[in-house]
Amino acid sequence: MEVLLFLAASLRISVPYALAAVGASFSERGGVINIALEGIMLHGALAYTLAAYWSGDPWLGLAAAVLAGVLTAALHALVTVGFKADQITSGLGINLLAAGLTRFVLIQVFHSSSNSPRVVGLPEWDLLGLRRIPALGPTIAAPLMLIAIALTLGAQWLVFRSVFGLRLRSLGERPEAAASLGLSVPLYRTLGVLLSGALAGLAGAWLASEQHCFTDGMTNGRGYIAIAAMIVGKWSPLGAAAACLLFGAAEALQITLQGSGFPSEPLQMLPYLVTMLALAGFIGRAVPPRAVGVPYDPEKH
Amino acid sequence: MSAAPGAVHVPPAARAPGPPARAALLRSLAPLIAVAVSLAIGAVFILAIGEDPLAIYGLILRESLGTGYGIGQTLFRATPLVFTGLAVALGFRAGLFNIGVEGQLYLGGFAAALVGLAVGGWPAALALPLTIAAAAAAGALWGAIPGVLKARFGAHEVINTIMLNFVAFALASYLGRPHFEPATVRTAELAPGVHLPRLEGLLPALHGSPANLSLVIALATAAGVAVLLFRTRFGFELRAVGLNAPAAACGGIAVGRVQALAMAISGAIAGLGGVNFVLGYKHFFELGFTAGAGFLGIAVALIGRNHPIGVIVAALFFGALSSGGLVINQRVPKELVEALQGIVILLAISAHEVLDRIARRMR
Numbered sequence: 185m186e187v188l189l190f191l192a193a194s195l196r197i198s199v200p201y202a203l204a205a206v207g208a209s210f211s212e213r214g215g216v217i218n219i220a221l222e223g224i225m226l227h228g229a230l231a232y233t234l235a236a237y238w239s240g241d242p243w244l245g246l247a248a249a250v251l252a253g254v255l256t257a258a259l260h261a262l263v264t265v266g267f268k269a270d271q272i273t274s275g276l277g278i279n280l281l282a283a284g285l286t287r288f289v290l291i292q293v294f295h296s297s298s299n300s301p302r303v304v305g306l307p308e309w310d311l312l313g314l315r316r317i318p319a320l321g322p323t324i325a326a327p328l329m330l331i332a333i334a335l336t337l338g339a340q341w342l343v344f345r346s347v348f349g350l351r352l353r354s355l356g357e358r359p360e361a362a363a364s365l366g367l368s369v370p371l372y373r374t375l376g377v378l379l380s381g382a383l384a385g386l387a388g389a390w391l392a393s394e395q396h397c398f399t400d401g402m403t404n405g406r407g408y409i410a411i412a413a414m415i416v417g418k419w420s421p422l423g424a425a426a427a428c429l430l431f432g433a434a435e436a437l438q439i440t441l442q443g444s445g446f447p448s449e450p451l452q453m454l455p456y457l458v459t460m461l462a463l464a465g466f467i468g469r470a471v472p473p474r475a476v477g478v479p480y481d482p483e484k485h
Numbered sequence: 486m487s488a489a490p491g492a493v494h495v496p497p498a499a500r501a502p503g504p505p506a507r508a509a510l511l512r513s514l515a516p517l518i519a520v521a522v523s524l525a526i527g528a529v530f531i532l533a534i535g536e537d538p539l540a541i542y543g544l545i546l547r548e549s550l551g552t553g554y555g556i557g558q559t560l561f562r563a564t565p566l567v568f569t570g571l572a573v574a575l576g577f578r579a580g581l582f583n584i585g586v587e588g589q590l591y592l593g594g595f596a597a598a599l600v601g602l603a604v605g606g607w608p609a610a611l612a613l614p615l616t617i618a619a620a621a622a623a624g625a626l627w628g629a630i631p632g633v634l635k636a637r638f639g640a641h642e643v644i645n646t647i648m649l650n651f652v653a654f655a656l657a658s659y660l661g662r663p664h665f666e667p668a669t670v671r672t673a674e675l676a677p678g679v680h681l682p683r684l685e686g687l688l689p690a691l692h693g694s695p696a697n698l699s700l701v702i703a704l705a706t707a708a709g710v711a712v713l714l715f716r717t718r719f720g721f722e723l724r725a726v727g728l729n730a731p732a733a734a735c736g737g738i739a740v741g742r743v744q745a746l747a748m749a750i751s752g753a754i755a756g757l758g759g760v761n762f763v764l765g766y767k768h769f770f771e772l773g774f775t776a777g778a779g780f781l782g783i784a785v786a787l788i789g790r791n792h793p794i795g796v797i798v799a800a801l802f803f804g805a806l807s808s809g810g811l812v813i814n815q816r817v818p819k820e821l822v823e824a825l826q827g828i829v830i831l832l833a834i835s836a837h838e839v840l841d842r843i844a845r846r847m848r
Contacts, residue, residue, distance in 0.1 A: 219647075223827075259831070269834035272582055272643055276783055277834070281827025283777075287820040292534060297818075408647055415644060449659035456648035463640040472641070483845070 185318070190436055192323040196394075198425075198432030199332050200225065200387035204410035205417065205424035206332075206339045207383025211257075212419055213343055214376030215356040215475045219275025220260045221384045222407025223282030227252040228388020230286045233398035234293065236303040246306065246328075246389050253385020254378050256282070261377040265370050268479035279407070287400055299399040306393045328390045332425075335383065339421035352376055356473035359480040369480045384410075412459035419473060431455040508844035515840050516788040516795075519832035520802070527825045536816055545809030555808060557685065557694020561766070563804025564696070565590065565775075567703035568758030569782025570789055570796040571710050572628075572751045577791045578714060579747035580727035585631060585646030586755040587779025588653030589624040593756025594763040595657045596623030598672045598770030601763070602664065605676030616679045617702070617760055624756015625749045627653060632748025636741030642748065650779075658772055671771035681765040697765030699758075706754055707793040713750075714793075723747050755779065777823075784826055787833045 204221045211218040218224075231252035236245035256278060263274040287297060294300045308315060308325040315325040323329060343349040352372055355362040359369045384407070391406075392398050410424075413431055417423025431454075438451040528538035549559045569586045576583035583589075600619035604612040631645035664672045681698040685691045714720040725733040726743045734740045762774050785803060789795030803826065810822035 217643075263831055263835050267835040267838045269838045272584070273783065273787065273834050274831060276584070276780060277827045277830030279827070280777075280780060280784075280830065281824050284820045284823025284825070284827060288530075288818050288824055291818045291820065297820075405651060408651070411644070412648060447659055447662075449655040452655040453652045456651045460634070460640070460645055460648050463644055464634050464638040465640075483842070 188318060188320055190433075190440065192320045193436040193439065194429060194433040195320075195323050195329065196326075196432075197435045198428040199326075199329055200390045200406055201410050201413055201428035201431060202336060202425045203328075203332050203387035203390065204380075204384045204407060205413040205428050206336050206421045207380035207387075208410055208414045209339065209343060209380075209417075209419055209421050209424055210352070210376045210383075211380035212376075212414065212476050213349075213356045213473055214352045214373045215359060215473060215478065215480065216261075216264055216373050216377050217271040217275065217477050218257075218260065218377060218380050218384075219272055219408075219411065220256065220278035221275075221380070221410050222403055222405065223275075223279040224253050224256045224260075224381050224384040225388040225391070225403045225407050226279075226282045226286050226401075227256045228385035229392040229402055230289060230388075230398050231385070232389040232392040233300050233303050234289075236392075237300065240304060242304045242306045242393060245303070245393070246386070249385045249389035249392075250382050251385070253381040253383070253388065255381075257377050257381020257384070258374075260381070261374045264479065265373045265377065268481050271477055271479070283401065286398075290398065290400060297400060300397045302396050303392070303398075305396050306389075328386065328393070331386070335386075336421050336425040343421060353473070355480070356475055359475050360482075363480075363482065373480070409455055412455055415472075416459055416462045418471070430458075508847055511840050511844045511847075512837065513790065515837040516790060516799070516833055518836045518840075519829050520788065522832050522836075523825050523828040526828055527821060530821055530824075531817055534817065541813055541817055544813055545806065548812040549805040549809035553688075553690035554693050555812075557691035557696040558808035558811075559801065559805045560684070560691070560696040560700055561694055561761070561804075562807045563800040564700045564703050564761045564765075565758045565778040566781055566785050566800035566803050567700075567707060567797055568761075569755055569779050570785030570800050571703075571707055571782075571793060572624075572755035572758075573782045573786035574789065574791040574793070574796055575710055575714070575723075575754065576747060576751045577786060578727045579723045579744060580730060581632075581635070581744060581747060581751070582643050583628065583631075583646055583748065583751045583755075584643055584780075584783070585627065585649050585653075585752070586782045587775055587777070588646070588650035589627045589752040589755035590758045590779045591650075591657060591775045592627050592653050592759075593620035593624040594759025594774055595661065595770050596620055596756070597759050597763045598675065599661075599664065601675040601679040602672060605679055607678065609678040612676075612678050613681075613764075616764060617757070620759045620763075621753040621757045624759070625753035628752015628755065629745060629749040632745035632752075635748070636745040654772075657770075661770065661772070670773075671767075672769045675764070675768045679764060680768055681760060683765070695766045697761065699761035699765040702757065702760065704797070706757060707797055710754070711793040719743075719746070755782070781826060784830045784833070787830060 208218050228249035231248040232245040235248035236242050260274055260278055263269050264271045291297050306327050309327045315321045351367055355369050355372055363369050391402055413427035414424040416427040434451050434454045438448045531538040531541050548555045572586045573583055597616050597620040601616040604615055631642040634640040634645055635642045666673055684696045722738045722743050726740050730740050763770050785796055785799045789799035806822050810819035
């Protein structure tokens with residue numbers, strides 16, 4: 185039972201990471217680094233809260249979160265694909281913007297600089313009686329949990345088995361070659377970024393729905409952990425989700441050990457250290473797509 | 486080069502700008518356009534919540550630059566930004582993106598506090614330089630790690646510096662706990678011997694503001710960076726690596742060594758920034774004291790176009806916005822200023838690319 189409860193906690197913690205990390209693999213496979221995930225998640229969480237607060241309908245909240253995610257990602261796409269500016273700088277700019285803007289809205293709408301009033305969370309789905317599995321039931325019955333699992337599997341198929349995925353990957357490796365075959369590099373890259381925005385928006389919705397409110401800075405670095413997981417997972421959706429489970433388990437262990445006298449910081453550092461080791465080639469070689477981070481500019485070729 | 490009397494001598498810069506000069510001029514407009522447009526966007530937000538943008542901006546200007554206290558606040562807030570802006574700019578010059586400035590600044594302040602606590606009883610002439618050096622050393626170490634990983638394994642410094650930021654936060658919390666005051670997340674107060682004096686002692690007009698001697702260290706660092714970049718052999722190598730690493734390698738420059746050193750120096754500058762808060766203002770280390778000053782350094786470097794003088798000007802601009810933001814907080818949430826900082830970054834890089842394209846067409 186203890187083990188099952190621990191597993192349930194790990195799964196719950198992993199969901200937002202996995203959604204954002206799976207999304208990031210779309211963006212990066214197409215050649216666009218998406219450090220803006222942190223800000224996109226924050227916008228998603230706020231949009232969920234606002235829509236759920238005004239309408240009382242959590243599904244409307246979910247839709248609003250996806251919309252906010254896509255719109256924020258569109259800004260990233262405009263700057264990086266449209267204007268061909270540096271992707272990392274753009275991502276950081278969006279994260280700064282989101283941190284300020286969400287607090288601004290929080291103060292204007294809810295007259296609080298720390299949190300919103302309570303809003304409804306997403307209801308449970310009792311599919312096939314999954315709800316009755318001991319300990320794990322409530323976690324598995326969360327709609328976004330099921331959606332995250334389905335999206336991960338779907339994304340793995342889409343990236344590695346579909347025509348769209350082949351095209352997307354080709355322009356993350358050699359955009360000139362893809363363009364010479366008549367593919368629109370800007371179109372596909374934009375699609376990759378927007379997809380990652382939609383998923384990161386969902387991740388934000390999960391956070392707000394779980395906590396039943398929006399709190400200032402509630403993403404708390406999760407967007408960066410998602411990027412790390414995607415790297416450890418070698419730019420594949422399944423690998424990214426697996427890394428998220430590992431990171432989620434480390435965090436669950438941290439919570440379990442709270443109050444036991446064992447310091448939590450070493451476990452806190454774990455995801456970051458694992459990522460650095462993976463990047464340096466100590467845990468298998470993490471090789472990024474060849475053209476990731478490089479704006480595609482035919483004029484410069 | 487003296488012109489003969491009567492001859493019309495026109496220095497090169499004063500001639501009608503030819504296409505290359507005009508293109509360079511055009512590119513240098515990007516930061517100004519970015520600032521102007523983001524202030525306009527800010528005005529829309531201010532209008533949306535029913536305030537008068539001109540009045541609000543006027544208030545920011547008056548309160549941040551119109552009084553001695555306001556100027557002091559602006560200088561105080563600009564000080565860490567000079568350090569972090571310089572750190573990012575030096576990295577950019579070497580073709581490296583140091584996003585780890587936040588963590589390096591953080592550990593710099595942490596090291597200064599720990600060493601300051603240890604040597605507080607020593608003579609100030611010895612203790613103060615040692616404490617300041619500790620800040621730089623901690624930052625240098627934290628910058629060197631991604632630098633070496635890049636040089637040795639080709640690991641991307643952007644991801645590693647992001648990861649190291651989070652490791653730094655956890656590390657300071659872990660190592661600091663035994664030194665924290667009961668039930669707080671801050672260390673005990675440092676002995677007066679390791680305090681950096683406030684500028685109000687020298688300039689009474691700044692009375693009451695926390696601007697301190699760190700500003701002088703910041704300006705000296707800016708001068709040092711300028712000399713290093715433009716007047717030394719290493720600076721030449723650093724810029725060569727930044728412009729074209731393969732070509733620099735062909736020219737016999739040890740690219741890996743330059744990159745690792747550049748990251749260490751960048752980290753040292755960032756770490757040094759920690760003294761503003763720890764030695765010059767609060768006289769203790771507190772978890773979370775950096776409050777994004779490291780990330781804002783990226784905006785400062787962008788707007789300052791990676792030049793030490795530009796960095797100082799940009800740091801003053803952001804410092805003024807931040808000290809003015811406090812004053813308007815009653816009428817317009819100061820968070821608007823934070824959002825505008827992000828918008829400035831997005832606009833600066835976009836405007837740069839657009840102007841660059843136009844400039845290339847002019848040739």
